[in-house]
Amino acid sequence: xxIKKFLQEKNYNFKEIAKEFExxxxxxxxxxxxxxxxxxxxxxxxSLVCMEVLKLEEWKDLKEEERAVLYFAALFHDIGKVFTTxxxxxxxxxxxxxxxxxxxxxxxxxxxxxxxxxxxEDIASLIRYHGLPLYFLERESIDYDIIKAAEVTNLKLLYxxxxxxxxxxxxxxxxxxxxKVMYFKSYSKELGCFYGPKKFKNxxxxxxxxxxxxxxxxxxxxxxxxxxxxxxxxVPLVGKDTYINExxxxxxxxxxxxxxxxxxxxxxxxxxxxxxxxFSRAKEFLRKKEAFVWNATNLKRENRQKLIRLCTAYGARVxxxxxxxxxKELLKRNKLRKRxxxxxxxxxxxKNMDMLEGEEIQR
Numbered sequence: 001x002x003i004k005k006f007l008q009e010k011n012y013n014f015k016e017i018a019k020e021f022e023x024x025x026x027x028x029x030x031x032x033x034x035x036x037x038x039x040x041x042x043x044x045x046x047s048l049v050c051m052e053v054l055k056l057e058e059w060k061d062l063k064e065e066e067r068a069v070l071y072f073a074a075l076f077h078d079i080g081k082v083f084t085t086x087x088x089x090x091x092x093x094x095x096x097x098x099x100x101x102x103x104x105x106x107x108x109x110x111x112x113x114x115x116x117x118x119x120x121e122d123i124a125s126l127i128r129y130h131g132l133p134l135y136f137l138e139r140e141s142i143d144y145d146i147i148k149a150a151e152v153t154n155l156k157l158l159y160x161x162x163x164x165x166x167x168x169x170x171x172x173x174x175x176x177x178x179x180k181v182m183y184f185k186s187y188s189k190e191l192g193c194f195y196g197p198k199k200f201k202n203x204x205x206x207x208x209x210x211x212x213x214x215x216x217x218x219x220x221x222x223x224x225x226x227x228x229x230x231x232x233x234x235v236p237l238v239g240k241d242t243y244i245n246e247x248x249x250x251x252x253x254x255x256x257x258x259x260x261x262x263x264x265x266x267x268x269x270x271x272x273x274x275x276x277x278x279f280s281r282a283k284e285f286l287r288k289k290e291a292f293v294w295n296a297t298n299l300k301r302e303n304r305q306k307l308i309r310l311c312t313a314y315g316a317r318v319x320x321x322x323x324x325x326x327x328k329e330l331l332k333r334n335k336l337r338k339r340x341x342x343x344x345x346x347x348x349x350x351k352n353m354d355m356l357e358g359e360e361i362q363r
Contacts, residue, residue, distance in 0.1 A: 027081070048167075052163075074164055080097035098129065103353075151357060155193060200217060206363065232320075233297070235346060248293050252290065254285075
């Protein structure tokens with residue numbers, strides 16, 4: 001989908017646009033807490049937010065691509081409420097709906113809407129962080145949370161989205177919340193990340209800031225890492241093996257799939273045993289300070305963090321390499337594979353994956 005062309009053809013008409021997306025129509029039956037959303041259900045709120053986007057004074061100065069990203073983020077910003085909304089002791093709540101919404105949008109944009117990767121991730125990150133400007137002052141690590149968000153999110157568009165999110169609701173504290181959103185803009189500018197990611201003195205300082213939390217963003221830490229571990233990231237069939245053979249052929253490889261074949265264990269079993277062997281081999285390379293490639297799907301942030309901790313303990317630099325292909329191509333390759341992966345398993349991986357962020361991204 002060419003979202004710029006799509007929105008132009010629909011003349012940014014919310015009702016006409018919403019008809020094209022089943023998930024947006026579902027918002028009509030998702031109720032909200034009237035203390036914060038006197039306007040009614042999520043669909044009504046979303047329509048008002050999209051209306052506010054078009055009324056923005058800044059709208060005329062946005063590039064066409066920025067307009068498309070902002071509008072789509074407004075359109076999908078609360079889709080996570082479809083899955084998280086519940087009644088707790090008489091109160092309607094939607095915990096972690098932004099995180100869920102970002103994953104749902106990424107899945108739909110990849111498998112159904114076919115939105116190109118960069119735009120998809122720009123929109124998903126805005127959905128993920130759309131509540132930050134409203135509540136950043138309540139966070140324990142204000143600077144850290146904003147700087148980390150700026151790694152993957154356009155804070156200028158995030159500010160505009162949050163402003164419209166607030167203007168598109170009926171609530172008693174709107175003026176107070178609007179002041180917070182305005183302060184988010186000025187504070188992000190002071191931090192130096194409103195118009196792009198925070199600039200650190202070097203990559204190692206940036207890495208330590210996001211992983212250790214005890215390094216100030218103005219510091220400059222000498223980088224004493226002298227070898228690198230490359231970690232592949234991507235669902236099956238995206239071409240990780242091909243990439244390694246073509247671009248990393250000089251390096252030793254630890255492949256979880258290869259280990260399974262060595263010890264003849266089904267992909268559905270033996271996760272602990274395969275992992276133990278892989279980590280043991282990794283430690284051998286790390287002790288010798290020898291660069292290598294870790295080849296697995298690595299779709300969950302928790303698993304990637306374990307690898308970061310392991311490798312950095314031995315003084316290695318970690319570089320993640322994310323690969324993807326179009327969904328249609330993925331299914332085509334799967335049909336040609338001798339040992340195909342059940343499509344429902346592939347879809348589940350896509351739906352639950354955690355995109356790279358913070359220290360996992362190379363600048």
